[in-house]
Amino acid sequence: NAGVTQTPKFQVLKTGQSMTLQCAQDMNHNSMYWYRQDPGMGLRLIYYSASEGTTDKGEVPNGYNVSRLNKREFSLRLESAAPSQTSVYFCASSEYGRQPQHFGDGTRLSIL
Amino acid sequence: AQSVTQPDIHITVSEGASLELRCNYSYGATPYLFWYVQSPGQGLQLLLKYFSGDTLVQGIKGFEAEFKRSQSSFNLRKPSVHWSDAAEYFCAVVPRSNDYKLSFGAGTTVTVRA
Numbered sequence: 001n002a003g004v005t006q007t008p009k010f011q012v013l014k015t016g017q018s019m020t021l022q023c024a025q026d027m028n029h030n031s032m033y034w035y036r037q038d039p040g041m042g043l044r045l046i047y048y049s050a051s052e053g054t055t056d057k058g059e060v061p062n063g064y065n066v067s068r069l070n071k072r073e074f075s076l077r078l079e080s081a082a083p084s085q086t087s088v089y090f091c092a093s094s095e096y097g098r099q100p101q102h103f104g105d106g107t108r109l110s111i112l
Numbered sequence: 113a114q115s116v117t118q119p120d121i122h123i124t125v126s127e128g129a130s131l132e133l134r135c136n137y138s139y140g141a142t143p144y145l146f147w148y149v150q151s152p153g154q155g156l157q158l159l160l161k162y163f164s165g166d167t168l169v170q171g172i173k174g175f176e177a178e179f180k181r182s183q184s185s186f187n188l189r190k191p192s193v194h195w196s197d198a199a200e201y202f203c204a205v206v207p208r209s210n211d212y213k214l215s216f217g218a219g220t221t222v223t224v225r226a
Contacts, residue, residue: 031212040121042219043202043216045214048212058213059215090156092155099144099204105153105154106154
């Protein structure tokens, strides 16, 4: 009963480095999401994937890319990390056309 | 502009007392409405949701929320809190026209004192 699994849980990067955050779900959900959480701002949607093979921008997509590798996996890539991308990143999933139902435990990313 | 507001940043409540968390939204048409809870160091868990119908919605963990169209509000309540209810609570809304783009309020942190 893993649900949504995110790796890594913690990461420290230097400015300009690249990094891929991994997310996998085992609930056969169609839709997957990436959010970032910053103090006092709630969660903001970075990208989402309504179904396998599709991805769309959310509220704050700049500086990020995503790949929906298959139905289970949805990765988030930072090509050139910036200090403003220091945040906690959450992956989520849901049935097709529904709002996020299950969240991972987050990846805490610090960029120096 | 569309927005969702949680006016209270932090609430402290005694164990056994009642709890009410406020949420107001500003959307052209009534959106879908949600409450999530986040325990320290963990992801979010969906407590309850409102799509249509009965304006009093029951959720998990003994929570309920009431939708009031006239006030553009969706307040969360619990009659008697337990120490385990200490967490951060997020109200969220999504427009009916695009039900992927969920927008979250800034959150309310609840502290429970013995």
